[in-house]
Amino acid sequence: MTMVIMYQGENDLSLREKKKIETRNKIFDVSARLFKEKGIENTTVDEIVKEAGIGKGTFFNYFPSKTALLLYFAQQKEELTYNQIKNEALKSVSTREKIINTLVFVAKTNEKDKELTKMFVFEYMRHYGSSEDERKSRSLSNILYSLIEDGVRKEYVKSTIDAKKAAEIISAIYFHSLMEWLWSKIDYSFSDDISGKIGMVFDGIAGGRT
Amino acid sequence: MTMVIMYQGENDLSLREKKKIETRNKIFDVSARLFKEKGIENTTVDEIVKEAGIGKGTFFNYFPSKTALLLYFAQQKEELTYNQIKNEALKSVSTREKIINTLVFVAKTNEKDKELTKMFVFEYMRHYGSSEDERKSRSLSNILYSLIEDGVRKEYVKSTIDAKKAAEIISAIYFHSLMEWLWSKIDYSFSDDISGKIGMVFDGIAGGRT
DNA sequence: AGTCATTTATGACCGTAGTCATATTTAAGA
DNA sequence: TCTTAAATATGACTACGGTCATAAATGACT
Secondary structure: OOOOOOOOOOOOOOHHHHHHHHHHHHHHHHHHHHHHHHHOOOHHHHHHHHHHHHHHHHHHHHHOOOHHHHHHHHHHHHHHHHHHHHHHHHOOHHHHHHOOOOOHHHHHHOOHHHHHHHHHHHHHHOOOOOOHHHHHHHHHHHHHHHHHHHHHHHOOOOOOHHHHHHHHHHHHHHHHHHHHHHHOOOOOHHHHHHHHHHHHHHOOOOHHHH | OOOOOOOOOOOOHHHHHHHHHHHHHHHHHHHHHHHHHHOOOOOOOHHHHHHHHOOOHHHHHHHHOOHHHHHHHHHHHHHHHHHHHHHHHHHHHHHHHHHHHHHHHHHHHHHOOOHHHHHHHHHHHHHOOOOOOOOHHHHHHHHHHHHHHHHHHHOEEEEOHHHHHHHHHHHHHHHHHHHHHHHOOOOOOOOHHHHEEEEEEEOOOEOOOO
16 A cells, blocks of 8 residues: 655656657657658658667557558647637638538648648548547548538528438548549649539539429 | 461460460469458468469569459459449439439449458559549449439439539449448448438538528 | 570569567566 | 566567569460
8 A cells, every 4th residue: 555645746757657658759750750751651660660769569569550650640630620620610601611611621731741641541441440540530520510510500401401411421522522632633623622512512413303 | 477367266365375364364263262261351462372373473473463453353343233234224214313223233232242342442542543443443433424414414403513523422422321331330221321312412401591 | 396586484582561479677565 | 675566678570462583485487
């Protein structure tokens, strides 16, 4: 039974935990630098551990795979982005505009680091439904879901609409269009493209007949 | 200048070409068996070449990568499927029904070999825009495009609609929903899901306000 | 049949992600 | 301070996809 009561300010971490954080940060910093310097594909785990001054096994103690490290990067960025989205959505009134602005905003932040984005979209696909990372990989869907529910309340969206399904189709369109845009050789406006498509979803494509 | 004119029936292939076809088929047969027996991921190229009685290098003479073999499988299946689609679409009158039936039909054939389908969807994502396989990977989009253009002519679809964009959003929804369905633990009706979503696209989700 | 150029086959070899038995470090109690 | 259990670090090793220089097979021509 321990009798030691610790009064610690900035220093309430054991040596172990401090070293753990240090190592994790070291891996993160070194790989961030290498990824920028020579691209993700061209950076090997061996290089990372050599530059970080740790053993190879250690890397895999912290990240179960190279992919896990990438996902960690992507997640960090995603968190930053999604925190800004609320402000972005507030800039407009109608649900349609809110959704378009949100998607364009996310796309723009993604454009800044195309390679990482590609990697993320790719890994998002690969690890689809692998249970643990559901919260984050579904978060765009969740944001859209809130916007649509809000839209139903304010009558921007039909009350008969299944908000969950609607959020799904919009995020499907977003991902697909983003891929098309990221990998496309020809340069076109993502904003215009996505606006047009969201417009179709709002107004429908049905003609006179049924 | 050759004076030999060959009248050949079933046998107009040189020894080389016969052996080539034989080897290709051997690889195809063996890997098909192994994939079924122990799954795609668990089947290595080394195993395939060992069972096929060929050298490892030979495999890569026929398929530049393991992925290429997978894509070959997927392509074979896709061809079969897409040939049947026309009949499927003819069963209904309205464009809406035609599209739904087409997608449900494709989904059903995919369901028969979930693992291969996952692999294909996955590879479809990975090799997105890698120039060479555009014709086939875009073929669902093309079919949808034709259906929509036809729909515009028959007034099932608004004449103001950009058929290309519409085809894109529908195939985006299809792929996304298919993934959701393939990887989902809970069992639900894909037909119902996709019908609902296509319905939304036709009728629109917009409410009273703008 | 003999010669030679072209096509195809081959397996030793390589790069890289990931594993695991063993060694080292840390925390905590006596 | 000494002992011991648990956490952490480590690098030799494995597995696997893919490469490449070299060898064998094939076909065209004489």
